[in-house]
Amino acid sequence: MTQTHDTCRSVPKVGITPEALLATHNLFRHMTDEGKAAFKARARIQRFTRGNTIFLADDPAEWGYVIQGGWVKLFREALNGAEAIIDVLPPGSLFGETAPFENGSYSYGVEVIENVELIVFPLSILKDEAARNHDFSMAMIRHISGKGLAKDKETELRAIQNASQRIGCFLLRLCKDNESGAVTLTLPWEKALIAARLGMTPETFSRSLAKLQRDLDMTIKGPVVEIGDFEALVRYTCSACSNVFPCDN
Amino acid sequence: MTQTHDTCRSVPKVGITPEALLATHNLFRHMTDEGKAAFKARARIQRFTRGNTIFLADDPAEWGYVIQGGWVKLFREALNGAEAIIDVLPPGSLFGETAPFENGSYSYGVEVIENVELIVFPLSILKDEAARNHDFSMAMIRHISGKGLAKDKETELRAIQNASQRIGCFLLRLCKDNESGAVTLTLPWEKALIAARLGMTPETFSRSLAKLQRDLDMTIKGPVVEIGDFEALVRYTCSACSNVFPCDN
DNA sequence: CGATGGCTTGAGGGTATTCAAGTGACGTGG
DNA sequence: CCACGTCACTTGAATACCCTCAAGCCATCG
Numbered sequence: 415m416t417q418t419h420d421t422c423r424s425v426p427k428v429g430i431t432p433e434a435l436l437a438t439h440n441l442f443r444h445m446t447d448e449g450k451a452a453f454k455a456r457a458r459i460q461r462f463t464r465g466n467t468i469f470l471a472d473d474p475a476e477w478g479y480v481i482q483g484g485w486v487k488l489f490r491e492a493l494n495g496a497e498a499i500i501d502v503l504p505p506g507s508l509f510g511e512t513a514p515f516e517n518g519s520y521s522y523g524v525e526v527i528e529n530v531e532l533i534v535f536p537l538s539i540l541k542d543e544a545a546r547n548h549d550f551s552m553a554m555i556r557h558i559s560g561k562g563l564a565k566d567k568e569t570e571l572r573a574i575q576n577a578s579q580r581i582g583c584f585l586l587r588l589c590k591d592n593e594s595g596a597v598t599l600t601l602p603w604e605k606a607l608i609a610a611r612l613g614m615t616p617e618t619f620s621r622s623l624a625k626l627q628r629d630l631d632m633t634i635k636g637p638v639v640e641i642g643d644f645e646a647l648v649r650y651t652c653s654a655c656s657n658v659f660p661c662d663n
Numbered sequence: 664m665t666q667t668h669d670t671c672r673s674v675p676k677v678g679i680t681p682e683a684l685l686a687t688h689n690l691f692r693h694m695t696d697e698g699k700a701a702f703k704a705r706a707r708i709q710r711f712t713r714g715n716t717i718f719l720a721d722d723p724a725e726w727g728y729v730i731q732g733g734w735v736k737l738f739r740e741a742l743n744g745a746e747a748i749i750d751v752l753p754p755g756s757l758f759g760e761t762a763p764f765e766n767g768s769y770s771y772g773v774e775v776i777e778n779v780e781l782i783v784f785p786l787s788i789l790k791d792e793a794a795r796n797h798d799f800s801m802a803m804i805r806h807i808s809g810k811g812l813a814k815d816k817e818t819e820l821r822a823i824q825n826a827s828q829r830i831g832c833f834l835l836r837l838c839k840d841n842e843s844g845a846v847t848l849t850l851p852w853e854k855a856l857i858a859a860r861l862g863m864t865p866e867t868f869s870r871s872l873a874k875l876q877r878d879l880d881m882t883i884k885g886p887v888v889e890i891g892d893f894e895a896l897v898r899y900t901c902s903a904c905s906n907v908f909p910c911d912n
Numbered sequence: 913c914g915a916t917g918g919c920t921t922g923a924g925g926g927t928a929t930t931c932a933a934g935t936g937a938c939g940t941g942g
Numbered sequence: 943c944c945a946c947g948t949c950a951c952t953t954g955a956a957t958a959c960c961c962t963c964a965a966g967c968c969a970t971c972g
Binding site: 853854855865866868869870873885 | 950951952953
């Protein structure tokens, strides 16, 4: 019954091969054979351990990355040292890929929060591909637009939801759609990291989770969360959002 | 000396003609002659008065808009009535244009905050143009990427800056670059709206502005702000940001 | 066994919010 | 011309929310 840290928090390690990526990914699969060949020839696997910095904001952007396993955080840092977490990315995510279409520099820094394995590839491949392959450039438009949508929703949530509601929202998104009644799920990362992702301190996270436990029918044991009344959580959380569950993002 | 509301808050009315837009705008100027002809044939001028809703989030997206004069706010609304202001757009801005590349619906609502005059055009023109014109699709990638960058910065500022710093940042962006010493400027909209745009209540805005007046060398008379020591304001504000003034956005 | 790391809990404080009242400018209508 | 209402804004008091600093718990691991 007692699960170890590793199993209970494990998230599907994607471990996708460059070949599979090129065949299935909504962006990469639109590349020409020529581009795919270049990708296969030049893509490399890199590993970084927790705490390492992959790149910093404003670094000249030369490489794009696909996460095969592990987690990274995207952040921006103020002159006074304060840090804003833009996002936390799970396996399967792509990052750095929009830089060549912005100003040629990364717009955020990336740090490893759980040992990662990455596919690294030169951004020139994407840029060249977009320049010559119209189908790919259309896919890139959809790709970037989708990111913009997600950012708008993020802005809304941070503006409107309080700490407990943000946690509730996070939990709901961990569930498959159309759950009801009692649900049990496992937090995918350290609580401190979820807290940062949700824009709060670990202490606030802990207290707000305790509040959810008190007010709604929930039980938390370590990383395992039992939601007694799924609908109640939906009511509590989604009242402070423009979408009702199940929402798409 | 006493300026009326209208003059003191007036902002350059762009009043750009569809022709000029097609010739100069970073996105539109990449259209084919065919697309430009379609635009000219089908673009219309519309006027809306303050308080009117142009469209709501999740409405099917059929029209794109260019602001010739006036101001609008982009917002998302939660079920409980809370409203998150995504952005406030000045004359010259484009909105609704990314919807056809997202899911075909607008991702935010738009409401008029100061009587506007808009160029309205069918989004099918953009979609068709992107489908057949590679140059245009590349321009669209740059266009959307730029928006994404701005959103990341916005996230950073909301996370890191306190109310007074956000106001300071807002004031600095109203200034032309390379100001120094003493500067006088005029708030472009109602204070309550600026407050909402900056993610705070009107009361907090008022108090935080008073604090700036106290702590830095500033004087506020109605919508007129006198900055006594520009550099001091820069120091105070930009310490909580990853950019130093003058920043680009 | 002690050290460590993840997490929780407590106390105290700061910032922003809400609710409420009040001011001053402006316009309207008697 | 003045009374009145409206609107934008300010100010005050009480409160909610979250943060910081600090201590403590507990499981894991060397």
